[in-house]
Amino acid sequence: MIPFLTNLVNGISLGSVYAIIALGYSMVYGVAKMLNFAHGDVIMVAAYVSFTATQYWGVPPLVSVLMSMVVCTLLGITIEGLAYKPLRQAGSLAVLITAIGVSYLLQNLALLIWGANPKVFTSVVDFGGIRLFGGELVISDEIIVTIISGIAVMLLLTWFTGKTKMGRAMRAVSEDKGAAQLMGINVNFTISLTFAIGSFLAAIAGVLLCSSYNTLMPTTGSMPGIKAFTAAVFGGIGSIPGAMLGGLLLGLIEVFGGSYVSTELADALVFAVLIIILLLKPAGLLGKNVQEKV
């Protein structure tokens, strides 16, 4: 029972991180219709910023988190403006390759600045965690903060996209760019804003992820990035509740698969479930299947 609960808690925690990253992926896909492969690397940048601030400049952990949020938000806007905006009319493959180029660029910049050696990332939270069932079930402070942040992000985003004017604009752009423009929505601004929000979320995810796993390398972001992308597709890319659901499921499958099946095959299991889901629901769990009109 206890190992099961431990796995469950770990799974939800990992799933929350995936969900937060996947939200960024999914929102960007929704408005810009592009697979932003550089998204995972923003996570890595966030973690390095927080690391540098705390280790070299002696900034308190919470302030360092705020700093990485600001840096990543600006980074997201910059990347979009410099690399993706000029390609708005270009084919989707051109944008994809550019995103890959940006991903390489971020990784190699990080390599130049911080070196190839893994850094030890000290957790940004430290209040000891809680022990349940007479100390048998330990829930670390990182996990508690991760889960709480996950829930908070989901609630805030649901409110933002559902209730605010900007959120509505975002949904309108993701549905039909041309029509949104005709209705007086500033499409370019909306896309920039979406990248800003996505990168902001990536910053949160990056700090949380590295707080739990403690190692930091220039390639730290790529695998979580791909996983989150998978999660976004899993839930139905472009759908916000879908990204949350997909992220959570993915985290749970990975943790349970790793502990009950085999650690080597945990990733394979995640991807296998994705394939099965897509075969049953070709547009993901909560995605809408759009048929081409004849």
Place this chain on the structure above:
Amino acid sequence: MKKFWKKGGSFLLPFLLVIAAYIMCQIMISGKTMSRSLQGQLIPICAYIVMALSLNLVVGISGELSLGHAGFMSVGAFTGAVVSGLMLKGWGVEDTLLRLICAIIAGGCMAGIVGVLIGIPVLRLRGDYLAIVTLAFGEIIRNILNCVYISVENGRLFFGFNNPGLPGTILLNGPQGAVKVAKIATFEVGFVLVLFTLFVILNLVHSRSGRAIMAIRDNRIAAETTGIPVTKYKMMAFVTSAALAGMAGALFGLNFSTFAASKFKFDTSINILVFVVLGGIGNMTGSIIAATALTILPEVLRAFSTYRMLVYAIVLIAVMLLTNNRQVKSFIGVVKEKVRLLFNKTPHQPKGKEAEGK
């Protein structure tokens, strides 16, 4: 006659290019003017050209984005390593050329079979969903290969899954990958493989089947109402591409003494896609040039050591931005027109005009 050259020219150009490059390489090797590091790159370049060409069949001709092409390469590489190992240790076949050819054929067949298995579910999906599932399959293949153990004893193969304790000579050793691979790949065979790939792809494209594949790419609904079975032809392109990638994998793998599945990561798939996109989607000559140039580029940039991958990334972004910039595009158009005038002396008529003049 002129028409024949116009049509035949675009067909023959990539062949002539490859043959000329091969002759040049041979001259440089015999004249000892080729650097050692570049010589070491020749076989990988051949393998990458075949990878790029085969991926171009899926991305350019069939119009489906595949992000797991390295998966087929790894299947070919591991199969090739096992076959070559089995022939040497199990059956005592010493002839390296024979082993290499058998390994390449076996790698192609195995990758083709995997291609069929993957194609059945994958080709039901469309667009970005298809892309993510190919990515997923690429990762699954790598994860599974990390758990496979194969050994040979007395001419028999022993298999183990997540089970290292096998008798005899170990050929595949789980996460360590293929150990005891004989380095038997040669540039000559690589060159022939490139020609073979070009031959298969170009002939396929210019045939009934190839037209059906392109028809589905251009307008799926129209193709269906014209009586073209979509799944069959998508599958044809996908499996042909997988088999060719498997052959490239076998060539690539047998150029090492050991290699692990981690050599065929998602990054490898992406790099090959970069060759295809930079070379021009659907343009086979472009794929050859891009694969060659981008494999050599990091070697050339070795002088910059730590900056080379950074430069690579910047080049990649810059090329994508420039080739999609309207001003640059029209500038290229003007240059092309000038070059045409230089050779033809007659101004080129835009095709649309011809049609309206009817």
Place this chain on the structure above:
Amino acid sequence: MKLNSDVKMVPVPSHSIIPERDSGKPVVLEANHLGIQFGGLKAVDDFNLTIGRTEIAGLIGPNGAGKTTVFNLLTKVYQPTTGTVLLDGKDTAGMSVVDANRMGIARTFQNIRLFDKMTVEDNIRIGLHNQVRYGMLPGILRLPSYWQGEKKQHQRAMELLHIFNMEDLADVRAGSLPYGAQRRLEILRALATNPKLLLLDEPAAGMNPTETEELMRTIARIRDEFQIAILLIEHDMSLVMGVCEGICVLNFGRVIAKGTAEQIQNDPVVIEAYLGKQQEEA
């Protein structure tokens, strides 16, 4: 201009009419109580139509009446919720678009769907896909069957292009053709599949009166030469009334009138639902 004035229409058991010359032969298409529902909306309801072996039939109706949906039902792009489609006497239930084409039904589209990046000739060669066949391996290895097949396809393509005198456009990219030529090419591509029934979705859209008149003559000529049936959707009344023998009027997914051009023109229900509206506008 009228090409259909001397045709006599006779009733068939399915409460429809076909030209007298076809009455001895089995009908090419019979749609019985065809219907489809999208969500709560009945896009087409209780659609009945019989088309004679060499009949040129028209399907008309105001915008949104469900004409193209009928085409999609007949060609199996949609599977009907109710009713059956008999093609050449065979039930097409559960068939795919590809099967339907192989059984002899070909079509064009309202919004032209050519293979834009390919040449005019290649577009027609794709239409010949199931007519002139050779396998993948002979294609790659360039075996004799490849050369024979290619030669046959080329000859056939040129013959078809000759119908519209488009031979000299064979090597032009289909996407760069002018609009009218694209529509003609789409008809040729459909003809290449050797259909028994050809469905034309607004073939005269975007054509000027001279072109429309020429198209009308060509449609009649295609029918005579190939001895096939043609069903067309058209808004250009001069074309419909000039060339169609049996006409079926659709409104809100239901057939409101069926008959010859004269009967339709004088039908008060049609005038109210359709022609009346047009007269007001004019």
